[in-house]
Amino acid sequence: MEDIIEVENLTKKFGHFTAVDNVSFKVKKGEIFGFLGPNGAGKSTTIRMLTTLLRPTSGRARIAGYDLEAQQDQVRRYIGLVAEKIILYDRLTADENLQFFGRLNNLKPAVIKERSDRWLRRLGMEEWRNHQVGTYSTGMKQRINVVRALLTEPDILFLDEPTLGLDPQTSRLIRDFIAEVNETGATVILTTHDMHEAETLSDRVAIIDCGKIITLDTTENLKKMVKNISNPTFEDVFLTLTGNTVRDIASSRITSASRRWHGRPTNRVR
Amino acid sequence: MKEIISHIWQIAKKDLIEFSRDRIRLVTFVIMPIFMMVLTGFIFPSQTTLKDVPIGIARLDNDQISEQLIKALKNLSMKDSQPAFNVKTYQSEDEVKEGIKKQEISGGLIVPEDFSTKLAANGQAQIIIIEDQANPQISAITTQVLEQVVNTFSQQIGTQKVGYLLQKEKVVPSGEAAEKTALAFLKPITTKLLGLIEGETNYFEFVAPGIMAMVVMTAVMTGLAGSVSREKEQGTLDGILISPISRLAIILGKATSQSIRGLAQGVIVLILAILLFGVKIYGSLLLVFLLLILGIFSFVGLGILVSASAAEQETATQILFMFQFPMLFLSGVFFPIQQMPKIMQQISHLVPLTYAIEALRKVMILGAGLTDIRTELIILFSFGLITLAIAMPLFRRMITR
Numbered sequence A: 001m002e003d004i005i006e007v008e009n010l011t012k013k014f015g016h017f018t019a020v021d022n023v024s025f026k027v028k029k030g031e032i033f034g035f036l037g038p039n040g041a042g043k044s045t046t047i048r049m050l051t052t053l054l055r056p057t058s059g060r061a062r063i064a065g066y067d068l069e070a071q072q073d074q075v076r077r078y079i080g081l082v083a084e085k086i087i088l089y090d091r092l093t094a095d096e097n098l099q100f101f102g103r104l105n106n107l108k109p110a111v112i113k114e115r116s117d118r119w120l121r122r123l124g125m126e127e128w129r130n131h132q133v134g135t136y137s138t139g140m141k142q143r144i145n146v147v148r149a150l151l152t153e154p155d156i157l158f159l160d161e162p163t164l165g166l167d168p169q170t171s172r173l174i175r176d177f178i179a180e181v182n183e184t185g186a187t188v189i190l191t192t193h194d195m196h197e198a199e200t201l202s203d204r205v206a207i208i209d210c211g212k213i214i215t216l217d218t219t220e221n222l223k224k225m226v227k228n229i230s231n232p233t234f235e236d237v238f239l240t241l242t243g244n245t246v247r248d249i250a251s252s253r254i255t256s257a258s259r260r261w262h263g264r265p266t267n268r269v270r
Numbered sequence B: 001m002k003e004i005i006s007h008i009w010q011i012a013k014k015d016l017i018e019f020s021r022d023r024i025r026l027v028t029f030v031i032m033p034i035f036m037m038v039l040t041g042f043i044f045p046s047q048t049t050l051k052d053v054p055i056g057i058a059r060l061d062n063d064q065i066s067e068q069l070i071k072a073l074k075n076l077s078m079k080d081s082q083p084a085f086n087v088k089t090y091q092s093e094d095e096v097k098e099g100i101k102k103q104e105i106s107g108g109l110i111v112p113e114d115f116s117t118k119l120a121a122n123g124q125a126q127i128i129i130i131e132d133q134a135n136p137q138i139s140a141i142t143t144q145v146l147e148q149v150v151n152t153f154s155q156q157i158g159t160q161k162v163g164y165l166l167q168k169e170k171v172v173p174s175g176e177a178a179e180k181t182a183l184a185f186l187k188p189i190t191t192k193l194l195g196l197i198e199g200e201t202n203y204f205e206f207v208a209p210g211i212m213a214m215v216v217m218t219a220v221m222t223g224l225a226g227s228v229s230r231e232k233e234q235g236t237l238d239g240i241l242i243s244p245i246s247r248l249a250i251i252l253g254k255a256t257s258q259s260i261r262g263l264a265q266g267v268i269v270l271i272l273a274i275l276l277f278g279v280k281i282y283g284s285l286l287l288v289f290l291l292l293i294l295g296i297f298s299f300v301g302l303g304i305l306v307s308a309s310a311a312e313q314e315t316a317t318q319i320l321f322m323f324q325f326p327m328l329f330l331s332g333v334f335f336p337i338q339q340m341p342k343i344m345q346q347i348s349h350l351v352p353l354t355y356a357i358e359a360l361r362k363v364m365i366l367g368a369g370l371t372d373i374r375t376e377l378i379i380l381f382s383f384g385l386i387t388l389a390i391a392m393p394l395f396r397r398m399i400t401r
C-alpha cells in the first residue's frame, strides 16, 4: 500500500515549550490511523499542523503527495477536518452551514444538497436541517459537523477527538459512520484519549505523550507487547509503555499521567 | 478571479445572515449612532447664538443715557425673538464680581459714576465689561456681543453729536442728511458677510459629517477585528482556513460584510441628522456615499492588521480603543482642527479620518463637487491601498502561527 501521509521530524514549539517533538510516521492509504494520548500530549497540535492551520517549527510532511508547506492549497483539496471545536455557525441552520462550507470548497449547490441529503439521513438529522445549529445538543452538532467535513468527499479525513463529550449512543453512531466512510476508501486519522475507541476503530495506533511518539504499531501487536497480562486492554498497553518505565523513577509521575489520561479538557463545552 | 469574487460574496453573505439573526447586535447597531447623535446634538451648545444668558449690570451714574443702554441690552434678541440676556441689577462693581464668582451670571457690565458727566462734557466715557474666565466658551461670545452693543450705542451718540455739529456749521442742509453724513464720517467703511450657501449653518451641521464618518469607520474597524477574533475563538475560522480558497478572499469577504454594515449605519446617522437636527445636505448625496466608501476602504487595512495581531476578542477591543480615542480628537469631529496647535494639526493630517471628515464637510455644508475634494479622495484611496498592502501578507502569516 502506498503512503498517503509522510511525516518527517515534525516539531512545533510555542515559545520555549515543545508541544510536538520531532515526530515521524507514515499513514497508508485507506487505513484508519489512531493517535492515542492523554490531554496535552500534542495530538491536536499535530493535526493542526497536518491540516495547514499551524506552521511547523521544523520538519516536513507530504500529504497526498503534496508538500505541506509549499503546496498548502493542493493539500487543502484533499483533506476534511473535524477539529476540537465544532466548526458550525450557531445562527445558521444545518443546511445553510453545509451550503456555506460546500461553496467555499467550490461545490455546486446541487452536489452539496445531494451529499448532505444522503449523510443527514444516515445520521438521523434530516428533520433538523432547517433549524439553527445553536438550538442543537452537542451530539446533534457533532453529527452535522462530521457531514460538513465530508462534503468534499476528502481522500483524507482528520478527526480530533470526534466523540469527546458525546452520549454513548451518538459516540457509537459516529464511530460506525467513520468506519463506513473508511470502507468507501477514505484514509482516516483519528485522535482520541479513549482507548476503547482507538482499539475498535484503528488499524494502527501511535501512542503519543509529551509530544513524542512512544510506539507505533497495529492494535494486535500492541496488545502482544503486554505479555504478563492475559487479555490485555489498551490501558495496560499504555501503562506498560509509559508508566512502568517511569514508575521506577518516581511514582508521582504515574498518578499525574493517569490523571491527565482521564481528565477532560474544559474548553470543549460551548 | 470569478472564483475569488464568489468566495468573497459567500463569506460576506454568511456574516450578514449571522448578524441579522443576532438581536442584541442588531439593537446596538441601531442604538449606537442614535446615542452619538443625540448626545452631541444636545450636549454641545450651539455656540453662535445667546439665549437668556444671565449677566449683571451695575449702574453707578443714574442717568438717562445709561438707562437707554440697559434697555438696548434687555431688548437684544438673536434667535427666535428670545432675549439674549437675562439682565440682573447690582449695586457695585464688587457685587458684580461676586456674582460671577458664585456663577449667578456669565459676565457683567459696569457703568461708572462719571459716565454721563463725561459724555455731557463731550469727553470720552468708558464702560467696563467683566468677563467670566471660568467659562471661556460662553464668555467669549458674551463679551463680544456686549462690546457690539456698547459700540453701536456709542456710535449712535457720536452720530447725533457730529450730526448736530454739521448742521450747526451748515455743512449739510437738513437734519436727516446730517445724520447720514455723520455716520459716514464716523464709520467710513462697512462690511458685508456673504456665505457660500443661503442661511445660517449651525454647530450640528458642522459635527454631523464628523459623526457620520466616525461612526462608519469605527464600526468597520471594530466590526472587522471583532468578527475575525470571534470566529478564531469559536473555532469556525478553521473551517474557512482549511478551504482551498485564496486568503485574500477570506479577509475581503469579512471586510465586505463589515463595510455594508458600516454604510448602513452611516445612512442611519444621515437620516437622523436630517430628521432630528434639521441638517441640510448642500452637495451631492452620491458624493457623500463615495466618500463614505472610500473612508471605509482607508480603514480596512488597519482593521485587518488589528484583527490579525489580536488572538482574542478582548485584546482586539483594547488595541482598537487605543487607536480610536486619540483619533476622535485629532480628526476634528467636534472642533475644527484649525483651532489646534500647529504640531497637533500636522499629526491630525496623518489620520485618514481627518480627510474623510474635511471632505464630507465640504460636500455636505458647502456643496463642493468632485474636483473640490480631489485631494482628499486621492489621499484616502492611497492610504487604504498602502495599509492593505502591508496588512495582507501579515494577515496571511498571523492566522497560521
Ligand SMILES: Nc1ncnc2c1ncn2[C@@H]1O[C@H](COP(=O)(O)OP(=O)(O)O)[C@@H](O)[C@H]1O
Residues within 6 Å of the ligand: A014, A017, A019, A037, A038, A039, A040, A041, A042, A043, A044, A045, A046
Ligand atoms: N497556541 C498554543 N500556545 C501555547 N501552547 C499551546 C498552544 N496550543 C497547544 N499548546 C500546548 O501544547 C501542548 C499540546 O497541546 P494539544 O496538542 O492541544 O494536546 P492534545 O490535543 O493532545 O490534548 C499542551 O501542553 C498545550 O498547552
Ligand SMILES: [Mg+2]
Residues within 6 Å of the ligand: A040, A043, A044, A045, A084, A160, A161
Ligand atoms: Mg486535543
